[in-house]
Each structure stands twice: as structure tokens, then as C-alpha cells.
Amino acid sequence: MNMKKNDWSYSLKKGIFPLLMIFIIIGSITSLSTATPTEINSPQGVTLNILTRHSSELFQTFKTAFLASDLATAADVDNVIFYQYLEGAWVTAAQTGTMDIGWGGGPTLFDNLVSFDLVDKMNDSGVITEVATIPEEVAGAAMKRYDAEDDLIWTGAAISSFGFTINKDVLDSKELPYPKTWTQLLRPEYFSQVAPLIAMGNSPDTTSNTKIYEIILQKFGWDLGWGILTAMAGNSVIKHGSTEVLTAVTNGEVGIGMTIDFYGYGAQLSNPACEYIIPEQQSIVNADPICLIKGASPTKRDAANAFIEFVLSDDGQGLWLSSNINRIPIKQSAFDTPIGATRPDLYNAYNITITNVGIDFDDNLAASYHGTLLYYFQAAITDAHSELTSAWSSIVTAWKNSGTSSTPRIQEYNLTEWIQNLGAPLVDMATAQAYSNDLEAGGPPRTGNKSVWTAAIKTQYGVLETASLSAAESVDSTNPQISNVLVSxxxxxxxxITWSTDEPTTTTMNYGLTTNLGLTYSNEENILAFKDLPVTNHVVDLKDLVSGGEYYFEVSAKDLSGNFLSDDNSGSFYTFTLVDTAAPVISSITASPQNDSAIISWQTDEFCDSRVNYGTTDVSLTETVFNDIEVLSHHLVLLGLVPLTTYYFEINSSDGVFFTVDDNDSNSYSFSTSETRDLTAPVISDFEVNTTLTSATISFTTDEASTVVIHYGVGSPTDSVSVTILSSSHEIIISGLTADTTYVYYIEIADAFDNSGRFPVAGNNEFTTDAEDVETTTTTTTRDAIPGFDYLSVFLAIQFLFGVIILSRKRNR
Structure with a gap:
């Protein structure tokens, strides 16, 4: 072949240079990973390919231990390669058919793989044996997922909670309180134009921070949730990954950082000024799943099952407790291993985590808009952060001017409305769900929608900033208006129950099985403590109600200026009747005998009639006492009994549809009459009073089953609350109190035979409700996984460069 002088230069540019670039890229991959992704199975054994969100430190620990195990030897596994793809690339990576296992990243990520039919059934006998020892739920969160045929498709291998890590030194230097909830993080007090006090991760770059954003959206709803995220971002610096967030809070760049629990635990270990906080009633416990990827080589399935079985075994579970990992295993038995015995700190964290009371989180709902969340966050917050902080700075300045002569001014009671308008999402939830799969798979809408969203949200921020510059303070003396009260x-x-108000208000509902109501749901106390926000769209989820019961209710609203309105449906109360689908459940059976009589008491979980069959032998219950009035608390009196005699009885209750008999598993209950009548009043012990801003809980025990009436008031006991159920363990909540106020009270108790007593015997006791204050929180902490190198992007780049070489050769021919 003849070559001209310039042909060498042309070949260098079109052929050799791209080839050199490929070697450079591969060299970079080698330096950043634990194994070269192009490595193939060795002749001696099987190489597993695992798609993961875990850190190299974590998976190297598991790799070393697994390869040394009998499970790896039996499955002929001699190597494991881990691919640390970013969340948005998982679907594409799994679709290549080269991945054997998915491991780590949270239920939403795995449910998204399921939605693309990329997850296989887990039916290996060894795996199933280990899975059987894993709880179905922890703190209300699912630890396993099943398909439509009830076959297992993923299981948790570890557990996590989600919150934020604070640096006390930074917050103390700014004289700021330690926050306890997400909603405190959007407070203007945490805004700093010069050096932001909070760090958040860009959603596509961090699985754990994305889960936090999903929690906030489900806790507060799509619209208000985006307002909260936007205002929080106005107080924050946006980092490109969870490790950068962790570093920022650990080294004191910021005072607060969004973290998964084990990141927080790691921060606390490395810097004593750091503390991990689980937001009170605003977080969840999450499974860290593992699954089989569909489409991988069937010849490697035994090897993949061996790895999963190892991770779920006691030996594998104990590895989570290693000092270089610091994570909470899903199985309590991990703490019985030698390494588990050395980690009482994580055992304490384990117990705190499994008893966490969080929100009702719907993994399917989160998965339905997951793709849109990733890229809408980046478009509306990360890529428009400069415009966002400029608008938020103006709103904060106007808020700080409230109550002064300076202008502009935004009052506290208007702040929520400004937050909602600032972060009003450009897409509703239905649209987000429709876009989600295309965005997740990297389809055409991703680039187009992101640029449109960014341009539109910048305009929205600009409008709000301009409006805030002329905001005027006004006196609000108008009561809120309530509308659209519905049982949804x-x-x-x-x-x-849902309803609307024409301005942001508290959410309060009084309800009960009679028109006396007696039960209350209210978020007013949380709003006063900045743990919740006033809203215009109100939702109350009532649980543990009485099956088949007819409930009465009223709703009320109070705005931040103190204006109040109650809606009781013009005096008739709103009502709903529950469906009766089950037989009544009988509980709390007690017998209170005298010398010639006895009172039999019990509870049912729905309104029922009352019947007791009794007799002097357990095979002949020939006597009956019956009351057809349907109640929850049942008391029947047996008369004409013989002193010093044993009687046997069974309980019957019917709700009119279903009938329940409780005969103590065919053994009958029993009691013995006394020789003389009981004339002694109950005695109180173990007395305790606990207060909040607007309530007091009085707890005590009595030496026999008793009823209780507590008389209380300011200055004198003019109000009362009563419990007519006979019990020896008592916990009475007095609600609707005023903060920082002293109340006097006394207690009346009576047993089944009306022997009564008073506590104290004379005069009154007193308690004082809490003062309005933002308290600090003490919880436990952990470490997080480090997001890795995006091999998928490199793989696509290599493909592109190979294409350039081939094209250049064609042109040279």
C-alpha cells in the first residue's frame, strides 16, 4: 500500500489516537475498581458479576470471606467482580444479560428492576432456608418482595434508616438548635448566603438521598413535599453524591447533611461532634435487598445462589458488623457471632432501628415516579440552584423583617404559602408516573424534559423573588374556611378523612363512636415545635378502629394567627360506618368474685352483645346471663352464688353478623367465691406523670381491676376525663392543654364492687406542661456505602471509540 506523507498524520488522528484513548480509559478503570470489568471466567472456575451500590470496602470484605467459604468451593467460584453503576444505569446494565446478582440500593431500585422484568425467582433450597429466618417486616417495612405467584424475588440482607447527621460544633457556633425533623431544615433560621449550613445530594447521584426525598414526598404529599424539598435546598449546598454530603458534615463545611444511618454512624465514629438523627415520625426503616438478575447464564445460577446464601448466613451477616463496614444486619442472630459479641453499640442501634415508628411508606408508589424524581430534582433544584437560592434569600429577608418597620415583610403565618409557591412542581404525580419509565431507561424524554423544566422553574423562582421584594405585612383576623369534608x-x-381550607392551618379532628366523640387527632403541637407544617389539603388516616362501628366526627382548623373554625356539619356531625368483615375479638377477660356474686368483664374490638354461660363444673355450664345492648366494654353480674365455691364460665359475644365464643381453649375460665364480701378500696402504686406542650399522660397500677376518673384544671379541678373499663394497669392521656401552664388534679378509683378511693387522699396534686422550645435529640449513628465509578458510561464511550476506528479504516480504504 502506498502512503502519502500526510497519511501517517491522518491515521494517527483517525485510528491510533482513539485506540490510545481506549487504553487510557481501561487503565483508569483498572485503577478505580477491584477487578477489570472485561475479565472473563478462568478455566478453573466461575466468575460472578454483581451489580451493586455498595462501597468497594464493603464488597471486598464480603468477596474475601465468600471465596474462602465452603459455599464458594462447592459452587466452583474463584472470582467475583462488582459493578458500581449509578442508579439511573441499573436497568440498562441489567438488560445486557451479563449480570448475575443485584445487591444494595434500596427497595425502590429493586422494584424498578422488577417492573422491567429483570429479576428472577429465588427458589434455591439453601437460599430459602436462610430467608426463612428473616422477618417479613421490620418496623412496618417489608423485608421481602414476592411476585404475583407468591414466589420470592428479592430479600433484604441488611436494614437502614434515613435521616440527617449534624455537626454540633458548627450549629453551636451559629447558636442554632439541633433539628429533629425534616421540616425544621427549611426554617429561615438555617439560611446562610455566604456558607450554606445544610448539604443535600443531587438525586441521580445518590440512592440514599433520593430515598430521603421519596420519604418527604410521601409524608407531606406531592405538592407540599416539593415545596419542602425546594426550601430545604434553598438552605443547602447541592453535592454530587452522598459521600460528598458525608464529608461536608464531618469536616465542618456544613452543620447538617442528609445521610443514611450507617453514614451517620461512621461520621459519629470519626468526629465526636457529629450525631445521626432519625427524624421523629418522619422516616422509615428500609431493607437493603439482594436478588438474582434475569437473563444471566444458567450455568452460573448455582454460583449466584451460593453467594446469596453466604450473605444471608450468620457468617455473612456478621460481616456487616465489621469495623470497616459498621452496618446493621437484617438478622438478630448476627449479634450471636464472635464479631457480633464485640459490637454492643450496633446492637443498641439495631434495637432502636427495629422499634422505629415511622411513616406508612409505599414502595410501589415510590417506584412509580422514581425516574421522574431523579431528573426533575436535578432540573428544578441542582441545575437551577443559583436562581433558587436568590429567590429564597429574598423570601428569608422579608420574613426576618416581620414585626419591624423594614420592608418588604412576610409574616410567619404566610411563610408556608410562600414555600408552596416557590416549590410548586411543574408536573403533577400522574404525569410524573407516566414519564418515569422512559426517564429511567434513558429514553428521549430525559434530555428534552430536563431542559424545559429547568427553564420554566427558573422563571418561577424569578417571579417569586420579584413578588417577595414588595411583600407587605397585614393583620390577619379572618377565620379559615373549611370545605369538602369527605370520607375518602x-x-x-x-x-x-380529607378536607380543604382556604389558607394553611392546623389539622385537627375529633371523633368517636358516640356524639360525645372523645378521640382526637391533631398536629397542632407538632406545628408549634416546627415538626410539621400547616396545610390547605388535610388528610387524616385513622387506624385500629372498631370493625362495623358507626363513627361521628368534626374537623377544625387554626391558622398561625390564631384564628379558629370548627365544622361539625351544622351540629349533626359527620359520620361513617365501617365494613364488618370479621368476627369480634374477645380480650381482657377478668373475674371479680365476692362471697355470693361475681362480675365478669371483657373487651371486644367491635360493638357486641354480652353473654356468660357458667356452672360449678367445667362440663356443665347450665346457667346464663345475657345483655343484648351492644358495647365494647362488657360487664355482667352473676348473682346467687355459693361462698367458697369454684365456678367455671365461658364468654359469648355477637356483632349481629359474626359470633365468637371464648372458652379458654375448651378448658373454661374459673374463679372461686370468697367467704366474706370485699369492702376494701383499690390501692395505687407505680405512679408517673409525663407532659408535652399540650398534654399530660398519667400512668399507674392498682392492686385490683378498677375504673378511673381524673379531675383536673387550672387553679381548681373543674374538668375530668374518665375510663370505665376495669383494669389494673392505667395510662390516661389528658389532651387540649395549654403550654407552660400548671394544672391541679386528683384521681378517683373504684373496683367492680364500687369500693372507691381518692389520690391524694386530700387536696390536689399538680403538673406543669412543657414550655415551647426546640429540644436537642440524641439517637444512634452508622456508615454508608460509597457510590462507585460509572462503568456503563465508560463502556458506551469505548463502543463509540471503536466505531470511530472502524469508520476511519473504511475511509482509508
Whole structure:
């Protein structure tokens, strides 16, 4: 072949240079990973390919231990390669058919793989044996997922909670309180134009921070949730990954950082000024799943099952407790291993985590808009952050001017409305769900929608900034208006009540099985403590209701200026009746005998009649006492009994549809009459009073089953609350109190035979409700996984460069 002088230069540019670039890229991959992704199975054994969100430190620990195990030897596994793809690339990576296992990243990520039919059934006998020892739920969160045929498709291998890590030194230097909830993080007090006090991760770059954003959207709803995220971002610096967030809070760049629990635990270990906080009633416990990827080589399935079985075994579970990992295993038995015995700190964290009371989180709902969330966050917050902080700075300045002569001014009671308008999402949830799969798979809408969203949200921020510059303070003396009170859903033991107000207000509902109501749901105390926000769209989910019961309710609203309105349906109360789908459940059976009589008491979980069959032998219960009035608390009196005699009895209750008999598993209950009548009043012990801003809980025990009446008031006991159920363990909540106020009270108790007593015997006791204050929180902490190198992007780049070489050769021919 003849070559001209310039042909060498042309070949260098079109052929050799791209080839050199490929070697450079591969060299970079080698330096950043634990194994070269192009490595193939060795002749001696099987190489597993695992798609993961875990850190190299974590998976190297598991790799070393697994390869040394009998499970790896039996499955002929001699190597494991881990691919640390970013969340948005998982679907594409799994679709290549080269991945054997998915491991780590949270239920939403795995449910998204399921939605693309990329997850295989887990039916290996060894795996199933280990899975059987894993709980179905922890703190209300699912630890396993099943398909439509009830076959297992993923299981949790570890557990996590989600919150934020604070640096006390930074917050103390700014004289700021330690926050306890997400909603405190959007407070203007945490805004700093010069050096932001909070760090958040860009959603596509961090699985754990994305889960936090999903929690906030489900806790507060799509619209208000985006307002909260936007205002929080106005107080924050946006980092490109969870490790950068962790570093920022650990080294004191910021005072607060969004973290998964084990990141927080790691920060606390490395810097004593750091503390991990689980937001009170605003977080969840999450499974860290593992699954089989569909489409991988069937010849490698035994090897993949061996790895999963190892991860779920006690030996594998113990590895989570290693000092270089610091994570909470899903199985309590991990703490019985030698390494588990050395980690009482993580055992304490384990117990705190499994007893966490969080929100009702719907993994399917999160998965339905997951793709849109990733890229809408980046478009509306990350890529428009400069415009966002400029608008938020103006709103904060106007808020700080409230109550002064300076202008502009935004009052506290208007702040929520400004937050909602600032972060009003450009897409509703239905549209987000429709876009989600295309965005997740990297389809055409991703680039187009992102640029449109960014341009539109910048305009929205600009409008709000301009409006805030002329905001005027006004006196609000108008009561809020309530409308659209609806029972939107109910079943046998729960109901959802919704209503609207014309301005942001508290959410309060009084309800009960009679027109006396007696039960209350209210978020007013949380709003006063900045743990919740006033809203215009109100939702109350009532649970543990009485099956088949007819409930009465009223709703009320109070704005931040103190204006109040109650809606009781013009005096008739709103009502709903639950569906009766189950037989009544009988509980708390007690017998209170005298010398010639006895009172039999019990509870049912729904309104029922009352019947007791009794006799002097357990095979002949020939006597009956019956009351057809349907109640929850049942008391029947047996008369004409013989002193010093043993009687046997069984309980019957019917709700009119279903009938329940409780005969103590065919053994009958029993009691013995006394020789003389009981004339002694009950005695109180173990007395305790606990207060909040607006309530007091009085707890005590009595030496026999008793009823209780507590008389209380300011100055004198003019109000009362009573419990007519006979019990020896008592916990009475007095609600609707005023903060920082002293109340006097006394207690009346009476047993089944009306022997009564008073506590104290004379005079009154007193308690004082809490003062309004933002308290600090003490919880436990952990470490997080480090997001890795995006091999998929490199793989696509290599493909592109090979294409350039081939094209250049064609042109040279």
C-alpha cells in the first residue's frame, strides 16, 4: 500500500489516537475498581458479576470471606467482580444479560428492576432456608418482595434508616438548635448566603438521598413535599453524591447533611461532634435487598445462589458488623457471632432501628415516579440552584423583617404559602408516573424534559423573588374556611378523612363512636415545635378502629394567627360506618368474685352483645346471663352464688353478623367465691406523670381491676376525663392543654364492687406542661456505602471509540 506523507498524520488522528484513548480509559478503570470489568471466567472456575451500590470496602470484605467459604468451593467460584453503576444505569446494565446478582440500593431500585422484568425467582433450597429466618417486616417495612405467584424475588440482607447527621460544633457556633425533623431544615433560621449550613445530594447521584426525598414526598404529599424539598435546598449546598454530603458534615463545611444511618454512624465514629438523627415520625426503616438478575447464564445460577446464601448466613451477616463496614444486619442472630459479641453499640442501634415508628411508606408508589424524581430534582433544584437560592434569600429577608418597620415583610403565618409557591412542581404525580419509565431507561424524554423544566422553574423562582421584594405585612383576623369534608376511603378497621381550607392551618379532628366523640387527632403541637407544617389539603388516616362501628366526627382548623373554625356539619356531625368483615375479638377477660356474686368483664374490638354461660363444673355450664345492648366494654353480674365455691364460665359475644365464643381453649375460665364480701378500696402504686406542650399522660397500677376518673384544671379541678373499663394497669392521656401552664388534679378509683378511693387522699396534686422550645435529640449513628465509578458510561464511550476506528479504516480504504 502506498502512503502519502500526510497519511501517517491522518491515521494517527483517525485510528491510533482513539485506540490510545481506549487504553487510557481501561487503565483508569483498572485503577478505580477491584477487578477489570472485561475479565472473563478462568478455566478453573466461575466468575460472578454483581451489580451493586455498595462501597468497594464493603464488597471486598464480603468477596474475601465468600471465596474462602465452603459455599464458594462447592459452587466452583474463584472470582467475583462488582459493578458500581449509578442508579439511573441499573436497568440498562441489567438488560445486557451479563449480570448475575443485584445487591444494595434500596427497595425502590429493586422494584424498578422488577417492573422491567429483570429479576428472577429465588427458589434455591439453601437460599430459602436462610430467608426463612428473616422477618417479613421490620418496623412496618417489608423485608421481602414476592411476585404475583407468591414466589420470592428479592430479600433484604441488611436494614437502614434515613435521616440527617449534624455537626454540633458548627450549629453551636451559629447558636442554632439541633433539628429533629425534616421540616425544621427549611426554617429561615438555617439560611446562610455566604456558607450554606445544610448539604443535600443531587438525586441521580445518590440512592440514599433520593430515598430521603421519596420519604418527604410521601409524608407531606406531592405538592407540599416539593415545596419542602425546594426550601430545604434553598438552605443547602447541592453535592454530587452522598459521600460528598458525608464529608461536608464531618469536616465542618456544613452543620447538617442528609445521610443514611450507617453514614451517620461512621461520621459519629470519626468526629465526636457529629450525631445521626432519625427524624421523629418522619422516616422509615428500609431493607437493603439482594436478588438474582434475569437473563444471566444458567450455568452460573448455582454460583449466584451460593453467594446469596453466604450473605444471608450468620457468617455473612456478621460481616456487616465489621469495623470497616459498621452496618446493621437484617438478622438478630448476627449479634450471636464472635464479631457480633464485640459490637454492643450496633446492637443498641439495631434495637432502636427495629422499634422505629415511622411513616406508612409505599414502595410501589415510590417506584412509580422514581425516574421522574431523579431528573426533575436535578432540573428544578441542582441545575437551577443559583436562581433558587436568590429567590429564597429574598423570601428569608422579608420574613426576618416581620414585626419591624423594614420592608418588604412576610409574616410567619404566610411563610408556608410562600414555600408552596416557590416549590410548586411543574408536573403533577400522574404525569410524573407516566414519564418515569422512559426517564429511567434513558429514553428521549430525559434530555428534552430536563431542559424545559429547568427553564420554566427558573422563571418561577424569578417571579417569586420579584413578588417577595414588595411583600407587605397585614393583620390577619379572618377565620379559615373549611370545605369538602369527605370520607375518602374506609374498610373494616380504618378510614381516611380529607378536607380543604382556604389558607394553611392546623389539622385537627375529633371523633368517636358516640356524639360525645372523645378521640382526637391533631398536629397542632407538632406545628408549634416546627415538626410539621400547616396545610390547605388535610388528610387524616385513622387506624385500629372498631370493625362495623358507626363513627361521628368534626374537623377544625387554626391558622398561625390564631384564628379558629370548627365544622361539625351544622351540629349533626359527620359520620361513617365501617365494613364488618370479621368476627369480634374477645380480650381482657377478668373475674371479680365476692362471697355470693361475681362480675365478669371483657373487651371486644367491635360493638357486641354480652353473654356468660357458667356452672360449678367445667362440663356443665347450665346457667346464663345475657345483655343484648351492644358495647365494647362488657360487664355482667352473676348473682346467687355459693361462698367458697369454684365456678367455671365461658364468654359469648355477637356483632349481629359474626359470633365468637371464648372458652379458654375448651378448658373454661374459673374463679372461686370468697367467704366474706370485699369492702376494701383499690390501692395505687407505680405512679408517673409525663407532659408535652399540650398534654399530660398519667400512668399507674392498682392492686385490683378498677375504673378511673381524673379531675383536673387550672387553679381548681373543674374538668375530668374518665375510663370505665376495669383494669389494673392505667395510662390516661389528658389532651387540649395549654403550654407552660400548671394544672391541679386528683384521681378517683373504684373496683367492680364500687369500693372507691381518692389520690391524694386530700387536696390536689399538680403538673406543669412543657414550655415551647426546640429540644436537642440524641439517637444512634452508622456508615454508608460509597457510590462507585460509572462503568456503563465508560463502556458506551469505548463502543463509540471503536466505531470511530472502524469508520476511519473504511475511509482509508
Amino acid at each position: 376511603a374506609f374498610d373494616n378497621d380504618s378510614a381516611t
